[in-house]
Amino acid sequence: MTITISHLDNAIVGVESSALAVPKGLQSVVEDFWSKAQLASVGKLHNGKILSCLRAGTGEIAAEIREYKQLIAQLGDPNLFVDLKLRPLAVSGILVCPDGLVFGERSIEVTQHPGKWELVPSGGVDPPDTIKSMTFDAGNQILMELKEEIGIDVEQLTDSKVVCAMYNNISNVVDIGFVLETGLRGAGIASAHRKSGSGEYSQLAFLRREDVKGCIDEDPDRFVAESKVLVDFFLGNLRLCSSGSLFD
Numbered sequence: 001m002t003i004t005i006s007h008l009d010n011a012i013v014g015v016e017s018s019a020l021a022v023p024k025g026l027q028s029v030v031e032d033f034w035s036k037a038q039l040a041s042v043g044k045l046h047n048g049k050i051l052s053c054l055r056a057g058t059g060e061i062a063a064e065i066r067e068y069k070q071l072i073a074q075l076g077d078p079n080l081f082v083d084l085k086l087r088p089l090a091v092s093g094i095l096v097c098p099d100g101l102v103f104g105e106r107s108i109e110v111t112q113h114p115g116k117w118e119l120v121p122s123g124g125v126d127p128p129d130t131i132k133s134m135t136f137d138a139g140n141q142i143l144m145e146l147k148e149e150i151g152i153d154v155e156q157l158t159d160s161k162v163v164c165a166m167y168n169n170i171s172n173v174v175d176i177g178f179v180l181e182t183g184l185r186g187a188g189i190a191s192a193h194r195k196s197g198s199g200e201y202s203q204l205a206f207l208r209r210e211d212v213k214g215c216i217d218e219d220p221d222r223f224v225a226e227s228k229v230l231v232d233f234f235l236g237n238l239r240l241c242s243s244g245s246l247f248d
Helices: 027-040 068-076 078-084 138-150 186-196 209-218 225-235
Strands: 003-007 012-018 049-057 060-067 089-097 100-106 117-119 122-124 135-137 157-168 174-182 201-207
Touching: 003 225, 012 049, 027 068, 049 068, 049 089, 049 157, 060 068, 068 078, 089 117, 089 138, 089 186, 089 225, 100 138, 100 186, 100 209, 100 225, 117 225, 122 138, 135 138, 138 157, 138 174, 138 186, 138 201, 157 225, 174 225, 186 201, 201 209, 209 225
Parallel strands: 012 060, 089 174
Antiparallel strands: 003 157, 012 135, 049 060, 089 100, 089 122, 100 117, 100 201, 157 174
């Protein structure tokens, strides 16, 4: 697995098109994967819309709207990427508080990375209800994730900025990376999580900047790959993509 990373100047995503139709000849394959996934989830899955990245580089993120069921099929058979070419767009943030960087242990009940630790907040990008402007601010998504996952409001932040874009060549996920800062202590964040958190994380941990790399290196398999890369970027330990495009 390789995760490519580049600087990103802003969090505005250009929504260029809508490609909801499944490519010819793949309809039955996608429906088969979707039916199996729904059966396994006891009907809890909903075929909503997601954003799939078309281009990503230093000055631009461009995406199109796709169906969630297409992603389920591609996850079930990664070889389908050749035809579906689906690169799900997501957000990942480093929340920095006086007690360190905030990590969450993913619940064993979630579908992706159960039981692993990741930076909080993180999540997929939902398409806007309307795309008349043909743009979408992913900065709003990271703030929404922050509120939903651990109950922290934007008013409790002292800073929020986009810093990078990352591409995982195995999952084909493109993450827009943010650094968020708050004056809240760890105890206050943990209390907000217990009261208002979505249940995505079973517990939170606060790792001091000087300790976080050593903690990850002790047991790297316990951490989500994108979080490990974002921490390295934050600490200045990574060589960035030289071409300016994540997909070159």
